[in-house]
Amino acid sequence: MDIENKVVLVTGGLGCIGAWSLYHLIRRGMKAICFDLGSSRHRLNLLMSAEAQEAITFIPGDLTDFTQVKATLDDHGVTHIVHLAALQVPFCRANPVMGAQVNVVGTVNIFEAAKQVGIKHLAQASSIAVYGTPEEYVDVTGETGLMPNDAAPKPHTLYGVYKVAGEGIASVYWQENGISSTALRPYTVYGLGRDQGLTSEPTKAMQAAAAGQPYHISFGGMMQFQWASDVAEQFIEAALRPMDGANGYNLGGVPMTVEAVAEIICKIRPDAQITVEPKPLAFPRGFEDTALRETMPVYETPLEEGIRATLEGFNRQQV
Numbered sequence: 001m002d003i004e005n006k007v008v009l010v011t012g013g014l015g016c017i018g019a020w021s022l023y024h025l026i027r028r029g030m031k032a033i034c035f036d037l038g039s040s041r042h043r044l045n046l047l048m049s050a051e052a053q054e055a056i057t058f059i060p061g062d063l064t065d066f067t068q069v070k071a072t073l074d075d076h077g078v079t080h081i082v083h084l085a086a087l088q089v090p091f092c093r094a095n096p097v098m099g100a101q102v103n104v105v106g107t108v109n110i111f112e113a114a115k116q117v118g119i120k121h122l123a124q125a126s127s128i129a130v131y132g133t134p135e136e137y138v139d140v141t142g143e144t145g146l147m148p149n150d151a152a153p154k155p156h157t158l159y160g161v162y163k164v165a166g167e168g169i170a171s172v173y174w175q176e177n178g179i180s181s182t183a184l185r186p187y188t189v190y191g192l193g194r195d196q197g198l199t200s201e202p203t204k205a206m207q208a209a210a211a212g213q214p215y216h217i218s219f220g221g222m223m224q225f226q227w228a229s230d231v232a233e234q235f236i237e238a239a240l241r242p243m244d245g246a247n248g249y250n251l252g253g254v255p256m257t258v259e260a261v262a263e264i265i266c267k268i269r270p271d272a273q274i275t276v277e278p279k280p281l282a283f284p285r286g287f288e289d290t291a292l293r294e295t296m297p298v299y300e301t302p303l304e305e306g307i308r309a310t311l312e313g314f315n316r317q318q319v
């Protein structure tokens, strides 16, 4: 299918990864449909001019409403789906029922609507929150300490449970209906627009540094940092690349401490005042991404480059 005939639906398109996805789709000359409950374009405005946004079709819609989801696919001739809309950890914790409605029922709605309109493949967001604490995986992580792609899920949050359900829903739609899918599991996404969620603090530190304000990151230790721009390109790649099965891939990258990220910010902005709480979050230090690399090109901008671009973006907002 030629690029100009592809119509890509992005659920949660006004979120961080969603806004970056719309940005890349439009840059590549594809038709992009943004489906989001919210109406604020504040994240998109960080990436695209109002004029550039005119190329996007905005559908204010609720993922939990099957009729709206199906009508959007029908009315706009959607050919591909990047399914990102979800409530993140703090929101699921505060409102578990709504979390389940959006993250679980919403995912069923996407797969069911795709089935009914004849879309054969889609990409969806899972998360490393499907896994448990490092102590639960000492037998499988070996010397590298990296979580293998096929390690058993042991979620400790409802959000993680909902993401396991999302991958399970994908598996059943493959077995029963032949709808294939690729779920990607990001870790700590950073970049313009990353303003909510458990691991948004390193980005908030970058924003504070650009504004000349101090910031304290409430966790430290080793994690993997993935630039929102790269993550969005990875989701687009996964959506445009039909493959058999219900596939799930960890996103990887070089494990790095939060403290090292703070140092990079301070190297680029010597006046930055960032402090880091040494206590790590209860996540493994990193995730093994060989399975993804064997399957498709991987987008991985070096950390310093991504941080520099983020600081420059936040600087532009200060002008």
Ligand SMILES: NC(=O)c1ccc[n+]([C@@H]2O[C@H](COP(=O)([O-])OP(=O)(O)OC[C@H]3O[C@@H](n4cnc5c(N)ncnc54)[C@H](O)[C@@H]3O)[C@@H](O)[C@H]2O)c1
Residues within 6 Å of the ligand: 011, 012, 013, 014, 015, 016, 017, 018, 035, 036, 037, 038, 061, 062, 063, 064, 083, 084, 085, 086, 087, 088, 102, 106, 125, 126, 127, 128, 185, 186, 187, 188, 189, 190, 196, 197, 199
């Ligand atoms: N950001 C990360 O570090 C990270 C890590 C792992 C997984 N993920 C997953 O990636 C996806 C995108 O993350 P993000 O950081 O862009 O999230 P985000 O919170 O910035 O955006 C989520 C978007 O979903 C929309 N939404 C919520 N409920 C909706 C509903 N009922 N109907 C339609 N839209 C609705 C929101 O309005 C918001 O614009 C999510 O599924 C998230 O769980 C993100």
